[in-house]
Amino acid sequence: MTKKRVNVVTMGCSKNLVDSEVLLNQLEKGKFEVMHDSNDLDFDAVFVNTCGFIHDAKQESVDMILDYVEAKKRGDIQKLYVMGCLSERYQKDLETEIPEVDRYFGKFDLKAMVDELKVTYQPEYIYERKITTPSHFAYLKISEGCNRSCSFCAIPQMTGRHKSKSIDNLVKEARYLAKRGVREILLIAQDLSYYGIDIYGKNRLAELINQISEVEGIEWIRLHYLYPTKFPYEILPVMRENPKVCKYLDMPLQHIANPVLKNMLRHVTREETENLIKRIKEEVPGVILRTTMLVGFPGETEADFEELKTFIQETKFEKLGVFPYSNEEGTYAAKKFEDNLPEELKQARADEIMELQQQVSAELNQQKVGKTFKVILDRKEGDFFIGRTEFDSPEVDGEVFITSEKALEKGQFVQVKITGAEDYDLFGIEEV
CATH class of the missing domain: 3.80.30.20 (tm_1862 like domain)
Structure with a gap:
């Protein structure tokens, strides 16, 4: 029997991302095939986890909902659900303005979302998540x-x-x-x-x-x-x-x-x-x-x-x-x-x-050129291994572009001597 497929699309901040990861874990335990921010089509259900922070973020969430409304009309997805901050704040307005959505959920309606897909909610696993960030x-x-x-x-x-x-x-x-x-x-x-x-x-x-x-x-x-x-x-x-x-x-x-x-x-x-x-x-x-x-x-x-x-x-x-x-x-x-x-x-x-x-x-x-820093490796692009120092958070801060004669692995910590600098990013070589 083919598993039903669910895609959760996350808008906004890392706090929303954690909510999506918890939902994905519950659905996966309910025997669904789950994906996050997938560009694929042919899903049994899509959840759009919205942001309601400021005007631009709200508009991006609305645009994403409307994109999936069109996908539903084409038959690419079967069910469309909306969750998160925008839905929490404007649920009645959204139900009136975009009635094509099958159901709107508030920010804290995890059990109701799981129940909607006929999955048994398992609160004992609430601390577990399906990690969508790089695994390190x-x-x-x-x-x-x-x-x-x-x-x-x-x-x-x-x-x-x-x-x-x-x-x-x-x-x-x-x-x-x-x-x-x-x-x-x-x-x-x-x-x-x-x-x-x-x-x-x-x-x-x-x-x-x-x-x-x-x-x-x-x-x-x-x-x-x-x-x-x-x-x-x-x-x-x-x-x-x-x-x-x-x-x-x-x-x-x-x-x-x-x-x-x-x-x-x-x-x-x-x-x-x-x-x-x-x-x-x-x-x-x-x-x-x-x-x-x-x-x-x-x-x-x-x-x-x-x-x-x-x-x-x-x-x-x-x-x-x-x-x-x-x-x-x-x-x-x-x-x-x-x-x-x-x-x-x-x-x-x-x-x-x-x-x-x-x-x-x-x-x-x-001022960092010539100094050595401990760096965690995030990925490889072309000839560079790319990572961050303890002074750089993922997604929002600069990165270190590293050259090394060895094959380095994602999630590995290495010592890197900085050899060059741009406005936000650094360049360096692994110290052996």
């Missing part, structure tokens, strides 16, 4: 939701309040991943800084990191998405002293001008932010910071923007991304402030920030 690294989502109240952000409307997973379950999941060849774990959440407070009464992120570091096979642990307000300082000694914890910290700051921070409801000032950055760098020598900025927020003046530019030039973040403001319905900012800056100006400011960051990144990369 995987994301570990340590919580759902967010208790912060940033005025521009609609994510809490979709994910609800912060809900931590237990340390025991997360360590169990880390062991499962390690047994399948994962050597690098990326801790993700909407807000790592809040971990444990809801279930333990205090922050226990440092303890979680230490326990995961004891899992055999895990060599790197990377931290994504900490919040500058009420920062968990107890993780800094762990980063400094535990060799498995990458000296890499992803902390979106959004802005630096106090008037903008106040209207964003970030509950932090420029002075507090600068003191935090100083303390992090003092307590963890060699740490690199990744951050994200948001430009074009309602009322952002030219002076505010110039202040942000100067701050970026002076602070020299090793990694930095930027978003132009998106006016999201239902948020405090959308209700309180007029979206008074032209889209062209928002984009121009974003482009200007990235031009500055390109110069900063090129300068910092040149």
Whole structure:
């Protein structure tokens, strides 16, 4: 008997990817043939896992749904389902506007999705996933939701309040991943800084990191998405002293001008932010910071923007991304402030920030030439083996292009001497 085939298409962030992997595992245990982000046709069912973050991401999700509506009309797929953040937030609207979808599910409807395909939901395997990343690294989502109240952000409307997973379950999941060849774990959440407070009464992120570091096979642990307000300082000694914890910290700051921070409801000032950055760098020598900025927020003046530019030039973040403001319905900012800056100006400011960051990144990369770094290998392309240092996260940061006389393997760690640098990427040779 031929197995039924299911394709899960993931839009948006790594947190969505983890949700897709859990669904794929449940369906595979239910004897389905499962695929992820496949371009093949002839599926019995397709799930589109949507993103509802900002306007562009929402539009991409809608376009993907419409593409599969056409595939269903042609008979290439039998059933079309929509899940994830966009569906959680706009389910009734989507049901009206795109009725060709067989069923819409919210973000936390795993059991209902499995039941829909007549598969027995197996909660005892909830910590298991079908890994869709290269097998040597995987994301570990340590919580759902967010208790912060940033005025521009609609994510809490979709994910609800912060809900931590237990340390025991997360360590169990880390062991499962390690047994399948994962050597690098990326801790993700909407807000790592809040971990444990809801279930333990205090922050226990440092303890979680230490326990995961004891899992055999895990060599790197990377931290994504900490919040500058009420920062968990107890993780800094762990980063400094535990060799498995990458000296890499992803902390979106959004802005630096106090008037903008106040209207964003970030509950932090420029002075507090600068003191935090100083303390992090003092307590963890060699740490690199990744951050994200948001430009074009309602009322952002030219002076505010110039202040942000100067701050970026002076602070020299090793990694930095930027978003132009998106006016999201239902948020405090959308209700309180007029979206008074032209889209062209928002984009121009974003482009200007990235031009500055390109110069900063090129300068910092040149300083690495002649130095040797531990690198994890991701793949081979042409004559190069391509990998990352502990200061580079997959998908979002630069890479190292390596030449070696030996045959190297994906997931292997090697020592690489840097011989050249571009704005974001490095070149090197394996040290024997």
